[in-house]
Amino acid sequence: MLDYGCGPGSYVRTVSEIVGESGKVYALDIEPLAVESVKKISEKHGLKNVETILSDRKTELPDESIDVVLLYDTFHDLVDRNGVLEELSRVMKPEGVLSFSDHHMKEGEILSEVTNKKLFRLLRKGEKTYSFLKEALAS
Numbered sequence: 001m002l003d004y005g006c007g008p009g010s011y012v013r014t015v016s017e018i019v020g021e022s023g024k025v026y027a028l029d030i031e032p033l034a035v036e037s038v039k040k041i042s043e044k045h046g047l048k049n050v051e052t053i054l055s056d057r058k059t060e061l062p063d064e065s066i067d068v069v070l071l072y073d074t075f076h077d078l079v080d081r082n083g084v085l086e087e088l089s090r091v092m093k094p095e096g097v098l099s100f101s102d103h104h105m106k107e108g109e110i111l112s113e114v115t116n117k118k119l120f121r122l123l124r125k126g127e128k129t130y131s132f133l134k135e136a137l138a139s
Contacts, residue, residue: 002026002059002066004088005074006052009038015070016047026061028053057083061091069098075113076104082117089119089134097123098132 001019003011006027015025027038027050035052042050053059057080069088078084088098098120102110110130114120120132 001068003070004028006038007034009041012038012041012050013045016050019049023049025050026053028055028059030056057087059087059091063090064093066091067093067096072101075102081113085119092134094134096134099129100132101129
């Protein structure tokens with residue numbers, strides 16, 4: 001699991017429990033203070049399956065290595081949105097899911113921007129969250 005734009009680590013404990021001891025959580029952010037916050041949470045709660053990544057776009061993760069990507073309240077702030085979507089598509093497994101939410105954007109804008117490069121296709125729309133599949137699997 002990759003929490004892209006993890007911020008101070010709001011989801012890190014919950015997601016760490018969900019993936020369990022055999023899973024791995026990568027928490028990526030551009031802000032050093034955010035990454036440091038996730039490290040402190042991980043240490044405080046003994047989360048051994050959490051690894052932080054300080055980056056503005058590239059994850060340095062292997063191709064097709066991630067089952068789920070969380071992209072929550074980050075997309076509106078990204079400078080290179082298409083570059084980020086390309087990176088997420090690269091690291092996601094063929095059956096992987098992109099879970100997306102951004103309360104700063106309207107539905108049409110979200111759907112257009114995430115699907116315009118044909119990297120992702122909408123799987124389902126929740127109340128505040130959208131789930132996308134990699135395009136190759138979606139057809």
